[in-house]
Amino acid sequence: MEGNQEGYPDYAEELQKCKDFLAQYQALGEDTRKYVEIMQRVVNREETVVELEIDDVLAFRSDSDFADNIVANAGRYEKLFCQAIDESLPEPSADIEQVADVWDVLQRQREIQRAEAQEQPDADLEDSPDNDFPVALVRRYELRLVPPSGMKAEALREVRAGAVGQLVRIRAMVTRVSDVQPLVSVVTYTCDACGFEVYHEVFSRQFTPVERCPSTVCRTNKNNGKLSMQTRGSRFMRYQEARIQELPDQVPIGHIPRAMTVHCRGGLTRMCSPGDIVSIAGVFLPVRYSGFRAMKAGLIADTFLQAQHIFRHKKSYDEMEVSASMEAAVDEAAEDPEVFSKLARSIAPEIYGHEDIKKALLLQLVGGVTRKLPDGMRIRGDINICLMGDPGVAKSQLLKYIASVAPRGVYTTGKGSSGVGLTAAVSKDAVTGEMALEGGALVLADRGICAIDEFDKMDESDRTAIHEVMEQQTVSIAKAGITTTLNARAAVLAAANPLYGRYNKRRAMSENINLPNSLLSRFDLLFLILDKADMESDIALARHVTFVHQFKKNPELDFEPFDPKFLKLYISQARMLEPHVPEELTSYIVEAYVALRAQSGQDAKNGDQTVMTARQLLSILRLSQSLARVRFLEGVTSEEVDEAIRLTHMSKASLADDEPRDGGDSQDMMSRIYTIIRDYVTGRGVSHVGYQTAEAMVVRKGFSVEQLRECLEEYADLNVVQVNADRTQIDFVTQ
The missing domain is CATH 3.30.1640 (mini-chromosome maintenance (MCM) complex, chain A, domain 1)
Incomplete structure (x- = not known):
């Protein structure tokens, strides 16, 4: 019409x-x-x-x-x-x-052949539309329709039948992409009898080949010349199919996520990979079946999206575009000596407390340095963390926040995940009909973070599937004739409840933690979060929660917290560094590891599962490198090592005792710090100690620098110790 x-x-x-x-x-x-x-x-x-x-x-x-x-x-x-x-x-x-291609050569040859044929005395050529060059054969551009900026990105279930033929924009997650294959757009045939060339433009994935030559010569001689397809003279374009699925926040409770096939052509191929969150604009069309498939489908039709524009929401750290103003803001923040604490407190500021855990999560986002040895062995740099604790301590909220901040963050639950769903499944490719691998959550989170909630609810057979991922960071598959190894370079962030729902103080720690030692040793940090009744902390927590509920924002802090966009930018810049551990720190790290190993040896006699292993030594190195990245240092210093040891110690202390070192009675905490320094001075028969030496001793025992400062101020008021003006030496006052 x-x-x-x-x-x-x-x-x-x-x-x-x-x-x-x-x-x-x-x-x-x-x-x-x-x-x-x-x-x-x-x-x-x-x-x-x-x-x-x-x-x-x-x-x-x-x-x-x-x-x-x-x-x-x-x-x-x-x-x-x-x-x-x-x-x-x-x-x-x-x-x-200078830039002539094969189509220029072919078109020039065809024009010469046509001119020679017309010069023949018995030439009887007619202007047949089949003999004209199709415009698509020599077209050297791709046209893409970019939707208006005001068009809303809809969920899959919001695209209804009324949108068929329209340009729509859909926001979803890519779950599978096929290989890029050539798709014919113009088929060229040559007649074996008369040499006549026929061009057939194809608009769909299926077409019926032309069998009889339509030239005047063949029709006059009635010889029905056979047409042969010319592969070199035909035009092909790149073609790829992608499978998209609704995001978890778009699926109503109790419903199954919907999926759709997307057809990508030309330059839109290879623009997304499994795990990417994308907004795809395209034409919503029904699938046109022909032949046996049409008989099999009957009255049922399927739909697909003909892609016109693809925008990736979560780009990897390497692909983030940094402007000069953004880079200046990052450099300014990095010069702040308290940048580590401020960045950690900017992680989910709506959640009260958990400062050490937020610091550990920040180090997990930044990650350590992956080492590749000359013989091909690979030492992972990603940091794995497990949060175990009572219900209602914001474990799941922390997991969801980290999964949203990470460029490739996948959130899943243990009970709703199988071993195949976490690693990889073998499925039949709809395009080729061959068996193909479909990556699971850990493969989709490659170079990102995979957050697994309700980790303790997983079946034992499914949980063992991630042992290889957490250490070797690969997934080995031997199914349906496919033997291969997939990359799963993902950091695992797991949340679990104790065996009895809440931590039972009357039972041993090994009875509360229902996880095997082979799995626990693969976690760099394992925090125990207990919900203890304490008047002051309960009042502070209640005020914080009510403030957030009332004003929809976190209470004012002593600094302006960084927004998630700046966090991503800062982390992307920090991950470009590869700090090394200097040789002079080697003995210092070895001594600290041996001390922690000796301390855990006492716990092993009591049947403790969280025994210090050689993996924890690598954990200290990874945490130190990650902290050096946060501070934009080329090399690791003793300060980063001390903080890494403190976090490791805090992790072990929270498991060994339901009263963490930084909790409980503050007076008792100060007494323990004072005892550490006094025993050091008494053992050497001196009356003074260097401030940095005391700070290193205290931090290695699991206390913070702020707690040391409070202890010295209190004992200085009691005239027990004195600190000089430039804070380099601590003197004990003799009576």
Whole structure:
């Protein structure tokens, strides 16, 4: 229908509108014509993509009806704009002989052959449309319709039957992508009898080959010349299928996430990978079956999305674009000596407390340095953390926050995940019909963080599937004739409850933690979070929660917390560094590890599962490197090692005793710090000690620098110790 009925647009007029827009559109404040320049670059072989923004159509003469028609009938208008571009292409302004391709050679040869055939005295050639060069055969650009910026990204279940044929934008997660394969767009046939060339333009994935030669010579001689397909003379384009699925926050409770197939062509292939969260704009179309598949499908039809524009929401750290102002802001923040504490407190500021845990989570986001040895062995740099504690201590909220901040964060629950769902499954590829691997949660979180909630609720057989991932960071598959190894370079963040729901103080720690030692040793840090009744902390927590509930924001802190966007930017810059451990720190780390090993040896006699192993030595190195990255240091210093040992000690102390070192009676805490320093002085028969020496001793025992400062201030008021003005020495006052 070309506009001969009321209610339908006149496509001849619409084609003229397309030509006028391409020839006359000027961006606001610019003197040049945007699309004329793009077409000139296409002709000069400098560009291969023409992105037509519908926002420009809206701005051109304020013709909203024209823009609405493009959105409502995107497939038809895509062809109209292609026709308008083909008819409006200018002459080349540069020498294109240097960039001539195979199509130039083939077209030149065909023109020579046609000219020679016309010169024959008995030539009887007619103007057959089958013998004309299709425009698609020599078209050297791809047209993409970019949706208007005001178009909302919808969930899959919000795209209904009324949107068929329209340009829609969908926000979803990519779960699977196929291999890139050649898809024919123009088929070229050659007649074996008369040499006649036939061109057949293909618009779908299936087509019926032309069998009989339509030339006048073959029809006159009635010899039904056989047509042979020319692979070299045909035109192919890149083709890839992707499978997208609804995001967890888009699925109503009790419903199954919906999925859809996306067809990507040309430059849109290889733009996304499994695990990416994307907004895909495309034409919503039904699948057209033919032959036996149509008989099998019957009246049931499927739908797909013909991709026009793809935007990735979560880019990896390496792909983040950093402007000069952003880089200056990061450098300014890195110069702050308290940057580590401020960044940690900026993680989920709506959640009260858990400062050491937030510091550990920040180090997990930054990660250590992955070491690759000359013989091919790989020492992981990702940090694995397990949070175990009573219900209601915000474990799940911390997991969801970290999964949202990480560029590739996957959140899953233990009871709803199988071993195959976490690692990889073998499925049948819908395109080729061959067996293919479909990555699970750990593979989708490659180079990111996989947050597993309710870790203790997993079946034992499923839990053993992640042992290899947590140490070797690979997934080995030997199923259905497929033997391979997939990368799963993901940091695991797990949350679990004690065996009896709440931590039972009357039972041993090994009875409360229902996890095998082979799995526990793979966690770099294992925190125990207990819900203890304490008047002061309960009042502070209640005030914090009510404030957040009332004002929908966290209470004011002593500094302005960094937003998640800045956190991602800071972490991306920090991960570019590869700090090394200097040789002079080697003996210091070895002594600390041996001391922790000796201390855990006493616990092993009591049947403790959390015994210090050689893996914890690597954990200290990873945490030290991660902390050096946060502080933008080229090398690790003793201060980073002390903080790493303190976090490891705090992790072990919280497991060994339900009263953590930084909790309980503050007076008792100060007495223990004073005892550590006094025993050191007494053992050496001196009356003074260096401030840095005392600080290192206290930190290695699991206390913080702030607690040491409070202890010295209190004992200085009692005239027991004295600290000099520049805080380099502590003197004990003799009576």
